[in-house]
Amino acid sequence: MNAIVARAHNFSAGPAALPEEVLREAQEELLEWRGEGASVLELSHRGKAFMRLAEEAEASLRRLLAVPEDYAVLFLQGGARLHFALIPMNFAAGARADYVLTGYWSEKAFKEGGRISEARVAASSKHSRYVTVPSFSAWDLDPGAAYVHLTPNETIHGVEFHDFPDLGAVPVIADMSSTLLSRPLEVRRYGMIYAGAQKNIGPAGLVLLILRRDLLERCPATLPEILSYRRHAEEGSMLNTPPTFAWYLAGKVFAWIERQGGLEEMERRNRRKAELLYAAIDGSGGFYRNPVEPAFRSWMNVPFILADPSLDELFLREAQAHGLLALKGHRAVGGMRASLYNAVPVAAVEALTDFMGDFARRHG
């Protein structure tokens, strides 16, 4: 069954491509898993078999990112969006919080944050239409803020940054939905990292949180239990039934990354893929264009426009016919976007750049 399947190159921004090996393993054991007499979909999260899986997945993630012992790892639900609200509820209810705006998603986080906390813009590149990151000297940081919120990779605007000013005692909380696991990371620079799974981690419906345990003491005791990070940490992400299949697939993705050579190897591949695609864009003589300042171009999400937007539909139709899927840009910025997450092989980007070159020759 499915020995031959017609899988195309998938550049979706999320839910996104998963490693084919992971899908094949999941397929093989979808009816019966590890001799349990049932699918992993059908097992209690409190049973021995699932508990072991859960621990293995966490251990694998901790190895990949060298997560320090004093950080908790949580497997929760709700998408990053739920956490736009839960972060201020847990850490800044009625208090001040700083936000750095570098695109669509940091704006959304700021707006939700403002419904709970005294959210304040510490820096913004909105005036540039989010094609850059505010220079450190322009960051107006509040030393009394409960946290500073960053979005190190903007999935829609294709802006990425991994350096930031020394923030003293103010914890950095970073939405890394579209960049976590794409390269090594110094976890200790962050108070909390969170990421929706549907990019580099697994299927939609799972959110990873990596957070310094001492911050959990700030979670108000008056919060409903289900909104409290402290309660989730105390219960090992099993305060309620977790999204078990998503957790299982995420564990398989972590193991796949380890087999490939870890985050150093992901970095090598992702750098290569990004270089290939940006070179094709920049070398097209203006046929294609990416507006982002080169130092802040995302490795993961590459938006580009055609000089002649009347060719957009033809480009997408022909790309699809060449087995190049999901290249339409987000409605907020238009044009095209190729997302190059870990599961997208270099060969897929080569197929894309070949097609782009050919298309430009025929229509340039």
Add this chain to the structure above:
Amino acid sequence: MNAIVARAHNFSAGPAALPEEVLREAQEELLEWRGEGASVLELSHRGKAFMRLAEEAEASLRRLLAVPEDYAVLFLQGGARLHFALIPMNFAAGARADYVLTGYWSEKAFKEGGRISEARVAASSKHSRYVTVPSFSAWDLDPGAAYVHLTPNETIHGVEFHDFPDLGAVPVIADMSSTLLSRPLEVRRYGMIYAGAQKNIGPAGLVLLILRRDLLERCPATLPEILSYRRHAEEGSMLNTPPTFAWYLAGKVFAWIERQGGLEEMERRNRRKAELLYAAIDGSGGFYRNPVEPAFRSWMNVPFILADPSLDELFLREAQAHGLLALKGHRAVGGMRASLYNAVPVAAVEALTDFMGDFARRHG
């Protein structure tokens, strides 16, 4: 691949058994779905293919339950537990709300509700250790309550009821996690029905809401968007990325129920399964015992104890060896529990009752 798999009879309370047909379909298309060139796990929720799936699933659910036009159907995340908090946040922030306590889960809902609203116990069978449902004459209802919260099936205590007093203009909000789709239902009696998927609907990580649209006007505009039922309804459950694979599997489960003959057929089978198991318990001469008042015995979750608890471990070990899984009772009540959701066939219950009879003969 997997032509022969060793699947046992699975009595898990949730995540629970899924129809084998559904799992086989999902397995068949796990690498490539509907000619899309990718797994359904890898597709954007905003693409045509997934949007069609989402609409098909909702239409199927609406047919099954004859959901009136003026009710919205939402596919959300967070487990029923998240909604213990969101229900008062949306409908009773700072206002009064009534709760009827009939077991472990209604107590949890009440406690979370009390952190947001002036939650009040309108009736409780706690004094009986939750083996019955308070008689209607004892319900002390507040005509000014924002809602009355009911738990028509208590998954742990095995108490079920589907009738309730006339509540006038006060909307009934019902946690039907473990009973929705087990039999026909008059949706119009409820202001809102909600259910975690991992019993009769699909995998963990999805929650269904069926709610009267006029109630959405009560959702405070000051709520963070992601916590607002009004915003979720306005965006067709796609305010953020939904748990796409869970939605897909739920759609397959709905279609499977329709093929089986709909909720009338589920009711016939579920009644038969419950009758078989309760008859085996009651006819065991006291070897097994279910404490619940017969009129309120759950069709879905059947807790039972052995007169001699020193046999518990042996019972579980032998059951497992007979291919009868997940019979251990919840830690809150101990003993055994068999959950008989839609995907558990009559033959599984026959195998269980045969084993129980044999075990009692050997150890009675």
